[in-house]
Amino acid sequence: MLTSKSLQFGAHAIKGLSRVSNFSKLVAPATITPRKPYVQGGELFSTTATSSADGENEEEKRISVTFVDKDGEETQIKVPIGMSMLEAAHQNDIELEGACEGSLACSTCHVIVMDVEHYNKLEDPTDEENDMLDLAFGLTETSRLGCQVIAKPELDGLRLALPAATRNFAVDGYKPKPH
């Protein structure tokens, strides 16, 4: 009972840390790359604060990404270099589920890259990513997992389509909130 309470406290503490914008000044975005594909973002180091102090530097190191949802509605966001698409979507309240939080254990962050040229600029998916993609709903030839697509300068103007549904069945329209 006590251990579970202390675990809960620990989890709260870590969550609190990631929201502290102080960290964005300590670690510049450029030093984050290259990142390991299996860990989502390294929340402790990410430039999560959207209202960051040094705004001018940030502008050059962001790319513009457009998410097109299943009804055709487009949302354009700015994604800092080195951030995964899943994280960027969560920060901007785009409806992209990430059930396993980027640990390559599900297919819910499945996105479809709309331009073949941008798709070719991405690195080839690993076997593990391909295995998870096999399970995705509405798979296409240019599908990728959003947690494995990391922003880089060549991807500026990337357009990502959100599939109509994910493998988490919710025919009543329920959308799970990101945890």
Place this chain on the structure above:
Amino acid sequence: MQATSPVDPRVLDAMLPYFVSRYGNPHSRTHLYGWESDEAVEAARAQVANLINASPKEIVFTSGATECNNVSVKGVMHFYKEKKKHVITTQTEHKCVLDSCRHLQQEGFDVTYLPVKSDGLIDLNELRSSIRTDTGLVSVMAVNNEIGVIQPMEEIGQICKEFNIPFHTDAAQALGKIPIDVNKWNVSLMSLSGHKVYGPKGVGALYMRRRPRIRVEPQMNGGGQERGIRSGTVPTPLVVGMGAACELAMKEMEYDEKRVTELKDRLLNGIRAKLDGVVVNGSTESRYAGNLNLSFAYVEGESLLMGLKEVAVSSGSACTSASLEPSYVLRALGVDEDMAHTSIRNEPAL
């Protein structure tokens, strides 16, 4: 054994516990019944993979080779339908492949049915010249179920590799009878059947290459079992049976081949010694000994069958035995209609 085979007693032994005592659903993740079933399914998967030199991760269990052929032909073409509109297959394929191709034609795809030479093998130059930029699949069966000829798999695989086209083969009759190596043959998809290798009926396996990855549109939608390719509870006892049968086949293939060749030679020489006008349909070099398709001149096949009371033979294949037309495979070989009506398929087996 072509139409089917009896279940080997050792295979039956392996299957029985999973019917009565270890009856758990292999997809139940939270208790021992599920775990032990899952373990058995994964072990069977490895046994099937070993026989074809594949990784267990590349095997998907299905209800049989017909389902595998359906998923391969229609599933591949539906997935890549934006860019690929053309399928190449042969005139001597199994009916499920031909029917799936015809169905694709109804949907607007183009299909080239390659003719075969008089020995039953395809002409590689014809294959090469029928390849188009929008060819999405080449499907050629490894061992023909009616005449027993073995197609030049390695050469076809090389051509498909050159043009980067997925190569599917129906290896239901080849499994456990001739050595199969998915890398030597360069196949992307392979259909396998349980009941042709002394395993149970109702189970099959589909080999799907992981590198480079081939994708299919699933025919059975549901909870995502079997990598999302084939949803539905995996039938543990049947799958265990297929695995056990594959393991036995691997151990005994060499001995079996010698025995079957001996039996076939005895049969053929014995018949020829007493009768003239006996023709072997299909290539005599590139064939599997356990399938001998003979035509007897001047005799009608069905009547001959009725007269042979102590021997179980067929005229054509089981799936065509209900139709009155002579076999389309023999017609593709260029056999005269009269001779086609007289053909009998003998299967010396153990």
